[in-house]
Amino acid sequence: MDRSILGWLLIGLVAGILGKIIMPGKDPGGFIVTILVGIAGALLAGFIAQSMGWQIVGGWQNYAAATAGAVVLLALYRLVMTRRVR
Template identity: 45%
Template sequence: MIWTLIVGLVVGAIAKLLMPGKDPGGIIITMVIGIVGSMIAYFIGRGLGWYAEGEPTGFIASVIGAVILLAIYRAIIGRNSRIHH
C-alpha cells in the first residue's frame, strides 16, 4: 500500500511536470491523480490486451493515464471556476 502511494506520487508529479500550469490541490491531489491515472492505464491496457490479469501496469502507461486524468481534472476545475466568477 505504501509503495502504491509512493509510485502514485511520482507518477502524478511527472504528469504535472509534463503539463505545466496552475493546478489546484497539493500533494494529496497529485498522489490521487497518479494512482487513478495508473488504474486507468491498467484497465485500458487490459481491455486492449496489453496486460494480463495481475500483471503490473507499465510506468510509462501510468504516466500517460495520469496526464489524461490531469487534463480532464483541469477542464472540469477550470469550467467550475469560470461559473463561480
C-alpha cells in the same frame, strides 16, 4: 509487487509527480491532488491496457502507462475545474 495494488499505487505516486512535471501549472488541489490523480491514472491505465488485451510486462512500461493515464486525468481535471470556476 508490480502486479499488486500496492505496486500500482507506488507507480501511481511516481506517475503523479511525472505528470506534474509534464503538465506544470497551478492546480486548485495542489500537490496532494496531483498525486491522487497520478494514482488514479495508474489504475486507469492498467484497466484500459488489460481490457484491450495489451500486456504491460513491467519496468518502464508500467511507468509510461501510468504517466500517460495521469496526464490524461490531469488534463480532464483541469478542464472540469476551469469550467466549474467560471
